[in-house]
Amino acid sequence: MNRKLTRSTVMAAKTSEKLLAVFHRLYARYGPQGWWPGESPFEMIVGAILTQAAAWRNVERAIANLKAAGVFSPQDLHQISREDLGRLLRPVGYFNAKAHKLQAFLDALYRDGHGDLARLLALPLPELRERLLAIHGIGPETADAIILYAAGKPSFVVDAYTRRVFHRLGLGPTSDAYEPWRSFFMESLPADASLFNEYHALIDRHAKETCWRVPLCDRCCMREICPYGQSPP
DNA sequence: GCCCAGGTGGGTA
């Protein structure tokens, strides 16, 4: 009588197998990626906000500016003027918008959390995610990056690269919307922060190095299991 | 010159 249920369970198991197979191929090809760069959870959060639509190299420059100016702490960044902060953030682009976003995070931290970052990050995952998403400038990808890389909790991070790579592999939702993609990974993989951490980093590495907008299928480690690689349009 | 880079928020149909 549970034929349908059984069937969907089997399908889910196959999806899970495929996702793990992709992971192992990526890991075999590229090795451990060591994400997220950053010396502290606070630095990871600042990086997560600053890297929105920006190259990581430029994020490093901006963080170096903040450190050189002696304002790289929640308290200092909360108190510095928007204008001064913007000047230090110039290298990341969108520096006014990002100064606003960074201070929106710090406003929330001081308003709701008394400036206690560790306490915020210690919240249970669903509540932490909800709190982060309520902050101006923190959308789902940045929220999940903070949860995964700064709080060490298993929230899968989806970005444009993820959609591109898995769309070509013939896996995942047809929609481009964020939540269906996140659910797809969360429901198909064990809730393991170190797995999510490495997987997301490997996807980005693969997209940057091989699965370009015009992909380099002849050098791809996924050739044998990727429908796109076997018959590009 | 042109495209892209580890997105998000606000506005409109």
Add this chain to the structure above:
DNA sequence: TACCCACATGGG
């Protein structure tokens, strides 16, 4: 919901 645009610097 589904697009569109602003936000802006740096590198290939």
